[in-house]
Amino acid sequence: FVDLGTNGEIVLSSKRKIWTCSAAAGPAFEGARISSGMRAAEGAIDKVKIDNESLVYRVIKDSKAKGICGSGLIDLIAELIKIGLIGKSGKLIDREECDPSLSREIKKRMINGQKGNKFLLVKGKETENGKPIYLTQRDIREVQLAKAAIFAGIKILLKEVNIPQK
Numbered sequence: 541f542v543d544l545g546t547n548g549e550i551v552l553s554s555k556r557k558i559w560t561c562s563a564a565a566g567p568a569f570e571g572a573r574i575s576s577g578m579r580a581a582e583g584a585i586d587k588v589k590i591d592n593e594s595l596v597y598r599v600i601k602d603s604k605a606k607g608i609c610g611s612g613l614i615d616l617i618a619e620l621i622k623i624g625l626i627g628k629s630g631k632l633i634d635r636e637e638c639d640p641s642l643s644r645e646i647k648k649r650m651i652n653g654q655k656g657n658k659f660l661l662v663k664g665k666e667t668e669n670g671k672p673i674y675l676t677q678r679d680i681r682e683v684q685l686a687k688a689a690i691f692a693g694i695k696i697l698l699k700e701v702n703i704p705q706k
Contacts, residue, residue: 544569544610548690552697559701563693568679568686569610576661576673578607583668585612585661590619593643597661604668608661608675616675617683620659625650630680632657 541551548565551558571577571584578584583606587598597612599605608616620626623646624639634657635650649660656677664672698705 542690542694544686544690546570548686548693550690550693550697552701552703559697561693561697563689565686565689568613568682571607571609573682574608574613574679575658575676576607577613577679578609580609580611583607584609585673586615588612588615588619588661590616590623590646592623592641593645595646595649595661605662605666605673606668608673613675613679613683616659616661617680620675625659626680630684632659632675632677632680 541549541553543549544565546569548563548569549560550562551560553559567573568577571579580586580600582601583603584600585597585605585608586600589596597605600609617626620632623642624633625646626632633650634652635647638647638650651658651660651674658674658676660672660674662673664670667673695705
């Protein structure tokens, strides 16, 4: 069992015993240190779907978007990987590097910047506060760090219990 939040709790059990550990993963999944991050509360984007032509997102309590919570962040990154906008290293590619088959609508959401690229999730006119919601290169890095912390916790727990790892 893995619970992602301010801390990532990891539980491994057998018929006779339970082992647990935690890892510091919360800054990304709870919205801290994410450029448009927030808790999973009213106004948080909690689901994202992207195909070649369009982007659709869901906002908690069907209100105007205020930011993105952990589940929405994971969805967004997974969707961007699937359509090739995030490379294997986690780099958000330049607009010029986009697959030619991607629609203009999706490509124009790619913003090349001096501090790294970013992806426009929601235009400012569609948000509660009038500010656009982006996924930045730094946001992706924060998720990578959180994932690494959880992965390390799982590996340590498996080693402690003497479960072979591949």
